[in-house]
Amino acid sequence: MGTYLRDASQMQALSFTVHIPLVCFGIALPSMIAYVEWRHLRGGDPLYRTLARRWTRIMATLFAVGVITGTILSFEMGALWPGFMSTFGGVFGLGFAIEGFSFFLEAIFIGIYVYGWDRLSARAHLLCLVPVIVAGFTGSLMVISVNAWMQHPSGFRLVHGRAVDVHPLAALFGNSFLWNELIHMYVAAYIVAGFLLAMPYAIARLRGRWGRYERTAFAVPATIAAVASPAQVLIGDWAARDVATQQPTKLAAIEGLTHTTRGAAEHLLGWYSHGQVKFGIAIPKLLSLLAFHNPNAKVQGLDAVPLSQRPPVNLERVSFQLMVGIGTGLAALGVVFLFVRYRHGRLPRARWFYLAVASAGPLSFVALIAGWIVTEVGRQPWVVYRVMTSAEAVTRARGVPVSYGALLAAYIVVGCGVAWVLRRLARAPLDGPEDPFGGGPMRALASGA
Amino acid sequence: MHLYDLPMTCSLAGVALYAVLGGADFGAGLWQLTSILAPGRSDAQRRAAARVREHAHHSMGPVWEANHVWLIFVLTVTWTAYPSAFGAIASTLAIPLFIAGLGVVFRGAAYALRAGGAKPSELGTIDTIFSLSSLLTPFALGAMVGAIASGRVPAGNAAGNMVTSWLNPTSALVGVLAVAVCAYMAAVYLAADAARHGERELAEQFRARALLAGLVAGAVAIAGLAVLHSDAHRLYARLTDGPGLAGLVVSILAGASTLALVGARRLELARGSAALAVVGTIAGWALAQQPLLLVHLTLRQAAAGHETLVALLVAIAVGAAILFPSLGLLFGLLLRGRFDPADADADAEPRVAPPWDTTPIGLLSVSSNGLRARLSLAGLLGGLGLLTAAEAPWAHALGVVSLFVCMLFAFLAVDPLELARAQDGR
Numbered sequence: 001m002g003t004y005l006r007d008a009s010q011m012q013a014l015s016f017t018v019h020i021p022l023v024c025f026g027i028a029l030p031s032m033i034a035y036v037e038w039r040h041l042r043g044g045d046p047l048y049r050t051l052a053r054r055w056t057r058i059m060a061t062l063f064a065v066g067v068i069t070g071t072i073l074s075f076e077m078g079a080l081w082p083g084f085m086s087t088f089g090g091v092f093g094l095g096f097a098i099e100g101f102s103f104f105l106e107a108i109f110i111g112i113y114v115y116g117w118d119r120l121s122a123r124a125h126l127l128c129l130v131p132v133i134v135a136g137f138t139g140s141l142m143v144i145s146v147n148a149w150m151q152h153p154s155g156f157r158l159v160h161g162r163a164v165d166v167h168p169l170a171a172l173f174g175n176s177f178l179w180n181e182l183i184h185m186y187v188a189a190y191i192v193a194g195f196l197l198a199m200p201y202a203i204a205r206l207r208g209r210w211g212r213y214e215r216t217a218f219a220v221p222a223t224i225a226a227v228a229s230p231a232q233v234l235i236g237d238w239a240a241r242d243v244a245t246q247q248p249t250k251l252a253a254i255e256g257l258t259h260t261t262r263g264a265a266e267h268l269l270g271w272y273s274h275g276q277v278k279f280g281i282a283i284p285k286l287l288s289l290l291a292f293h294n295p296n297a298k299v300q301g302l303d304a305v306p307l308s309q310r311p312p313v314n315l316e317r318v319s320f321q322l323m324v325g326i327g328t329g330l331a332a333l334g335v336v337f338l339f340v341r342y343r344h345g346r347l348p349r350a351r352w353f354y355l356a357v358a359s360a361g362p363l364s365f366v367a368l369i370a371g372w373i374v375t376e377v378g379r380q381p382w383v384v385y386r387v388m389t390s391a392e393a394v395t396r397a398r399g400v401p402v403s404y405g406a407l408l409a410a411y412i413v414v415g416c417g418v419a420w421v422l423r424r425l426a427r428a429p430l431d432g433p434e435d436p437f438g439g440g441p442m443r444a445l446a447s448g449a
Numbered sequence: 450m451h452l453y454d455l456p457m458t459c460s461l462a463g464v465a466l467y468a469v470l471g472g473a474d475f476g477a478g479l480w481q482l483t484s485i486l487a488p489g490r491s492d493a494q495r496r497a498a499a500r501v502r503e504h505a506h507h508s509m510g511p512v513w514e515a516n517h518v519w520l521i522f523v524l525t526v527t528w529t530a531y532p533s534a535f536g537a538i539a540s541t542l543a544i545p546l547f548i549a550g551l552g553v554v555f556r557g558a559a560y561a562l563r564a565g566g567a568k569p570s571e572l573g574t575i576d577t578i579f580s581l582s583s584l585l586t587p588f589a590l591g592a593m594v595g596a597i598a599s600g601r602v603p604a605g606n607a608a609g610n611m612v613t614s615w616l617n618p619t620s621a622l623v624g625v626l627a628v629a630v631c632a633y634m635a636a637v638y639l640a641a642d643a644a645r646h647g648e649r650e651l652a653e654q655f656r657a658r659a660l661l662a663g664l665v666a667g668a669v670a671i672a673g674l675a676v677l678h679s680d681a682h683r684l685y686a687r688l689t690d691g692p693g694l695a696g697l698v699v700s701i702l703a704g705a706s707t708l709a710l711v712g713a714r715r716l717e718l719a720r721g722s723a724a725l726a727v728v729g730t731i732a733g734w735a736l737a738q739q740p741l742l743l744v745h746l747t748l749r750q751a752a753a754g755h756e757t758l759v760a761l762l763v764a765i766a767v768g769a770a771i772l773f774p775s776l777g778l779l780f781g782l783l784l785r786g787r788f789d790p791a792d793a794d795a796d797a798e799p800r801v802a803p804p805w806d807t808t809p810i811g812l813l814s815v816s817s818n819g820l821r822a823r824l825s826l827a828g829l830l831g832g833l834g835l836l837t838a839a840e841a842p843w844a845h846a847l848g849v850v851s852l853f854v855c856m857l858f859a860f861l862a863v864d865p866l867e868l869a870r871a872q873d874g875r
Contacts, residue, residue: 039866048866057474061561067514068557074524075550078539082606085539091533094760097525100518108516108775115511115788131775166754168761176842183849185858212869219865227859231832231852238836238845275568293838341863342822346871395540397607403547410551414558421562 004389004400008080011404013376015073017394018411020372021192021365022066026106027136028193029059032220034129041122051217053117055197057425065418067107072407080400084383084393087163091156092146094168097144102135109135114419140186141178151375152246153384177246180239181375187232188345188371191330192364196226199361200426202354210365211393212380225364226334233331236324237290244291247385248300249309250378255287256280257301264288264299269321272313311380319373326367330360452759452809456530457742459765460523465731467519469634469724470626474513476635477505478556478583480658481576502576504651505635508642511788513560515779517553529761533604534742538593541602541609545589552586555579584628591627595620597743598734599681604746619679621830622673629669630727633662637707637723639863641716645786652817659711659719670730687737696733700726735837793874821862828855 032056040048074096078085112120113128120128149155155164155171172178201218204210244251251257256272259262264287269278285295292299302310333356340348348354379385383393484501509516528535539546551727563572598604602609614620640655677685687693703726710719731818740747745781752758782788828851834846 036866043463045866064514064557064561067517067553071517071521071553071557072550074521075539075546076529078524078535079543079546082536082540084527084536086536088531088759089528089535090530093525093529093532093753094764095527097522097761097765098768100522100525101520101764101772104515104518104768104772105775107518108779111511111515112779113781116782119787120782164754166757168757179845179849215869219869223860223863223865223868227856227863231829231856234832234837235849236850238848336861338863341868345868347868395543395607397540397543397611399544399611403543406547406551410554414554417558417562417669426737 003391003394003396004398005394006401007400007404008394009390011400011407012080014404014411015069016372017369018415019069019073020368021196022062022069023140024061024189024192024368025062025138025196026066026226027186027189029055029062029197030110030129030132030136032193032197032224033059034126035135036220037126037129040082041126043241047213047216051213051220054217054426056114057118058197058301060110060424061418061421061425063106063110065414068414070103070413078399079403080395081383081390082395083392084388087161087388088156088384091153091163091168091171092149093145095149095172099139102139102142105135106139121311137186140189141182142172144182144185145172145175145259147375148181150384151181151379152177154236155388156336158387171367179244180235180242184232184235184239184371187235188368190228191225191232192368193329194221194228195364196356196361197221198225199358201359204352206351206358208400212254215347218357222337225330225360226337229327229334230332230338236327241291241293244299247379249302249305250311250316250374252300253311253313253378254306254320254374255299256313256317257287257299258296259303260301262288262298263296267291270317272317277317309381311378316374316378319370319377323367323370326370327365328362330367333357333360347446348442351386396431451749452755452762453530453794454692455756455762456526456752456765456785457748459762460526460530461731462736463523463526464517465724465728467516467523468727468731470512470516471519472587472627472631472727473634473638474509474516475587476558476631476633476662477509477639478559478580479632480635480639480655481505482580485573485577485580485608488732499572500651502572504643504648505639506560506576508639510560511783512779515776517638520553526761526765530753530758531742531748531751532753534746536606537604537608537743537746538602540607541592541611541614542596543607544611545592545596548859549586549589549593549710550586552582552584552589552788555582556586564637580614587627587631589615591624592616594627594734595623598623598684598738600683600741600744602743604743604751616680619684622669622676626666626669626673629666633666634720634723635661636662636848637711637719640711644716645784656711656714656716660708663704663708663711663723664748668707669847670704672828684734685738688733691732691736691737692739693737696729696731696736698729700733701727703729817865818862821858823869825855825858825862827859828852831855 033052036048036055039045040052109128109131113125113132116125116128149171152175153171154168154175155167157165185377198218198221201214202222204214205218240251243254255264255266256270256277258275263285265282265284266286267277267280267282270277272278288297288299289295291297302313333353336353337348340346381389381391383390481502484499511875524535550814556579559575559582562575562579596609596615599617601614601617601620636655636659640652640659643652643655674685674689677688684693688697703722705721707722710716710722740749742748742751744758753761831851832848833857834848835844835851839845839848
């Protein structure tokens, strides 16, 4: 009986693509708000308070949407990949169970924080963000531990299709893949959230609005992104070296390297067809140098595994080069920002810089998704690397395309709604009867009735 | 009680908490729906209907996300402890699961969208679309419970019938019961909340609704026994004359006393006894169905290995030790009215805290920018050496720490707030 592997994969990818930017904001925005509110409490500057309150609205809205998109992902785990869940739920499930508690803490303390403005003592209110920030990290740790396990499975033996001799803690945390994936994603969250949050204020600058409010609101996320982007280059390099040793086939697909080669070259751009990269710019020995820090190191080619076990090479290559290209550009932008700050003690003045930051928002999101494509498509055809294929994992139920279409439509509606709300929130005055988190409508109706 | 029973007990406790807490959230949506469908003719009636919707939304706002997480808790515990059963349930019942998911999407989006929708006409549209989803989700989840309870989910990848497994008398019964219980929990909760705000009229409206919904839920539950008798006889037999009987009795007694308490305006107590009725029903179902989890699959057969179960239970215990005080704080603030708008007027002036420099955080703020920049550079060099040049795992760990030190001090050295203060940013 045929399955809907392709539709199921697409549906999973859609759900993930919608969820992951919200995760970035869930990780990074609370610490930005905490910093601004903390400085308000230390110095009493009311502008910082206004900023923290505006960002609180964004955080509340995006967290609410993140809750629902995350729920859909957890439903899909079982509904789309029952073979995977049935066999390995006992191995990796613990990661999600612990993640559930992180999610609980985030939900509880975001609720208290959002509705607690002016209703709790200033210090207690600020402290509510501490568990949110901590849970943002532990939640990422848990989810990535599961993903790292899928990339580099251990902690069990497979006997007649059943996982036996299961050691869940070893499976989740005794895994060298976990740490570079976690740090790479965690720093990426700050980059993506930083550039996306700086984007509207950069646009305001381009349109001539550049009061102290806009400058402040721009400077905080831009600084975070500027600091994180160059560091991400080093972290990405670390992650790539681990891929080279643990998942050589993925590395070969990223480069389009058919045959095992010593001193392998790296091709920029180009297109992989018939076993070689066409129209690419070859840089001799660069792949060996980058992957193993040795220009003459041996790099395993795609031909080490049968054709059926190779991931789609061009998708891998294009995604990887997109991620690295954008990432390098973002790092350069960050260095420019830091340099101007260091030499001149001010924000950049050039118009191109603000144009670049305005486009860095969406581009950093593209790089994030491209990076996840490299990770997830690169392990195909495996769902659990070299243990279970995606085809074995997928549901045998019919009708996946229908759910896929319905989910796509629902997400388009919700996406439009969220865009509308964020615009509305940016304009609505604080503390007026229209402040949704000030209990305004309730108060207005109660007094009007 | 065996080790493999314990995660299921936790999972069912999660189901009960989700029904009681999350159910009130969906029920609030249902009452929004009724106020939209029958807004009344006169202006006063319409305004009252709008207030019902506003009240329903506002009193759930701070807690709905936390309430929703119980569902995630149930899913993760089940798929960790009983992976094969979870795979079978989620694949055979993919359609109701997906319907419930869409309901969750729209219900959650309502909270996000409502935050920005200030105009009454827009609110009406949003509320209509999203209250409908409050009907869908509890029904679909209830139908899934009905499918499992009536033995229509076999083990295996989508091995059951995709349609009749959840469109059948038992599923319909549990689905309708779930909707009624949600409406009921919400009405009791909202009545108590309105009473706390001193809104007598609104409190009375919701009290009447609570009585109505309670009677409907009770009637459905009793009629349901007849449905079970013909459609799920094993469950019926073991519920009325077997291990499940105790649960059934508790749920009937608690349900009856709830109605009496609502009638007597003892709303806080009524919430407790309503919760007990839900717990009794779930416990009765579980006791009647055991040792089977699915048809031909016992709990023991479905359970994951010993080490997984122990690790999961430890995780739940540690998690609960953090979770319940936090939940207590959230609900304490909510029920004591600390999130109420009236308090906000008390001090619209921004507060200035006492100096922080004595705290550990203060250490980060006393140093000069130059020192921070140098610390940041040191972190960068450490990161380059330990993460990029070195090979050993311990060096990589130190390198990551070093890089985070670099990023933190670079951020502090830039000092974005002071940077923005300078006027020559143009």
